Amino acid sequence: MNTNPKFPLNEEEEQRKQALIKNLEEEIRTLLDNGRLSYRELNQMKNYLEVAEKADEFHKECGYDKVEPNTQYDIDWFIRFFDAASNVSNEDLQKIWAKMLAGETICKGCFSLRAIETLYNMSPDEACLFSKIADIII
Numbered sequence: 001m002n003t004n005p006k007f008p009l010n011e012e013e014e015q016r017k018q019a020l021i022k023n024l025e026e027e028i029r030t031l032l033d034n035g036r037l038s039y040r041e042l043n044q045m046k047n048y049l050e051v052a053e054k055a056d057e058f059h060k061e062c063g064y065d066k067v068e069p070n071t072q073y074d075i076d077w078f079i080r081f082f083d084a085a086s087n088v089s090n091e092d093l094q095k096i097w098a099k100m101l102a103g104e105t106i107c108k109g110c111f112s113l114r115a116i117e118t119l120y121n122m123s124p125d126e127a128c129l130f131s132k133i134a135d136i137i138i
């Protein structure tokens with residue numbers, strides 16, 4: 001079943017996706033059962049995957065579905081970003097984090113490490129208010 005109606009998959013793609021999900025779920029269960037993966041790590045992975053998927057959706061909605069192939073990104077920025085974003089389970093906050101990720105991949109260097117730390121330290125209400133103000137200003 002396609003979870004994103006804006007970007008439909010054909011039948012073959014959907015079958016591959018479902019098979020991959022099943023294999024992934026089995027592997028995760030094995031890792032959890034063997035103690036090689038904690039539930040905290042699993043939750044963090046789910047959180048940053050949600051942020052990454054939302055960022056991808058923002059890209060597609062804005063028409064930025066391709067990144068320049070020769071762009072050199074700052075790996076330290078992405079490590080810091082995903083370390084912080086992995087602790088965010090609130091869907092509204094994940095959308096804000098996704099906008100930051102999408103923005104950084106479109107315009108390298110637009111968001112500083114300090115911006116990551118500032119957003120990380122905001123409550124959901126503060127972040128949503130900040131996002132609304134930024135939308136008005138920008």
